[in-house]
Amino acid sequence: MTVMKAHFDGKVLIPDEPVKLPVNCALELHVQPLEKRIPASADGKPLLKLLKALEALPDNPDWPEDGAAQHDHYLYGLPKRQ
Secondary structure (H helix, E strand, O other): OOOOOEEEOOOOEEEOOOOOOOOOOOOOOOOOOOOOOOOHHHOOOHHHHHHHHHHOOOOOOOOOOOOOOOHHHHHHOOOOOO
């Protein structure tokens, strides 16, 4: 049995990776949806994937606005920089 990931473009199933299957051979498919995925245009772009994942997080009013500039303070407890 071969397990492969694919996406449906509205007409046909398209494998997400190269597959080794016999040509012109009848196959039986069992289709099971995967968890929601990042669009194919983001494949191979880790920073874009991270950005999409971060956009999905809810806003938290308790998060500091200076988190990036003062990351040593929030991560390691060091005094805030001036």
